[in-house]
Amino acid sequence: MMPRALLYFCCTLVLFAPTLAQEKKKPSPGPRVVLTIPFGAAPGKSTKLTIRGKNLDSASEVKVTGGSARILSKGKAGVPDKNPDQVGDTQIVIELKLDAKTVAASLVVVTPTGATKPHVLRVETATAEQEPNDGFNAAQMIALPIVVDGTISRARDVDVFHLQGKKGQRVFAEVHASRHGSPLDAVLALYDGKGQLLASNDDFTKEHRDARIEVVLPADGDYYLSLIDAHDTGGPLHVYRLAIK
Ligand SMILES: [Ca+2]
Ligand SMILES: [Ca+2]
Numbered sequence: 001m002m003p004r005a006l007l008y009f010c011c012t013l014v015l016f017a018p019t020l021a022q023e024k025k026k027p028s029p030g031p032r033v034v035l036t037i038p039f040g041a042a043p044g045k046s047t048k049l050t051i052r053g054k055n056l057d058s059a060s061e062v063k064v065t066g067g068s069a070r071i072l073s074k075g076k077a078g079v080p081d082k083n084p085d086q087v088g089d090t091q092i093v094i095e096l097k098l099d100a101k102t103v104a105a106s107l108v109v110v111t112p113t114g115a116t117k118p119h120v121l122r123v124e125t126a127t128a129e130q131e132p133n134d135g136f137n138a139a140q141m142i143a144l145p146i147v148v149d150g151t152i153s154r155a156r157d158v159d160v161f162h163l164q165g166k167k168g169q170r171v172f173a174e175v176h177a178s179r180h181g182s183p184l185d186a187v188l189a190l191y192d193g194k195g196q197l198l199a200s201n202d203d204f205t206k207e208h209r210d211a212r213i214e215v216v217l218p219a220d221g222d223y224y225l226s227l228i229d230a231h232d233t234g235g236p237l238h239v240y241r242l243a244i245k
Pocket of ligand 1: 160
């Protein structure tokens with residue numbers, strides 16, 4: 001007769017064997033795009049673009065609707081705020097070329113374990129913010145309409161833009177950041193030349209954390225638009241694209 005301890009051991013093996021086999025067969029997680037820096041590109045031009053995400057370092061190809069891409073480098077990526085699920089821990093750098101007539105574009109990263117879901121790119125021309133722009137006195141002068149690529153690059157960074165407007169002019173400013181995967185929780189505020197607050201917004205929808213304001217200017221003169229993070233955090237991945245018209 002089999003000793004009771006040995007019997008239990010054999011039963012345990014029989015009971016758990018299928019589970020162990022199933023665990024062995026569990027597929028490895030596929031690749032995922034978290035964000036691209038910048039969020040898009042201008043049509044008809046070559047743009048160097050960084051794609052961050054999970055399991056992207058074995059990429060063999062980047063397919064682009066509305067254009068083409070060539071992989072320049074791929075590998076592990078630093079995780080500044082220690083949350084790889086939010087900001088990714090691998091990256092690819094590509095040379096992206098959107099066709100001259102493209103109005104909508106997206107990309108898919110192909111790896112040996114599968115392909116990512118399509119990631120939408122913005123198709124527009126943008127200009128880079130110019131630091132330092134941390135207050136009214138150092139504000140970056142802009143003329144509307146404009147699309148600015150910027151970064152809340154450190155904790156408590158403030159980006160301020162100086163514009164001149166006319167009485168009755170309608171100014172529309174919108175941040176594109178969290179909906180494209182940026183950890184930035186943008187807050188926009190518009191002040192007049194005396195520093196009086198005219199409008200502010202944190203999140204204009206429950207879908208994401210991006211800010212948008214629309215103001216009819218009360219007088220001819222100088223105006224200042226500020227962009228900050230709602231939690232005073234910042235870093236190299238706190239990127240945004242600010243469209244003002
Ligand atoms: Ca700044
Ligand atoms: Ca926000």
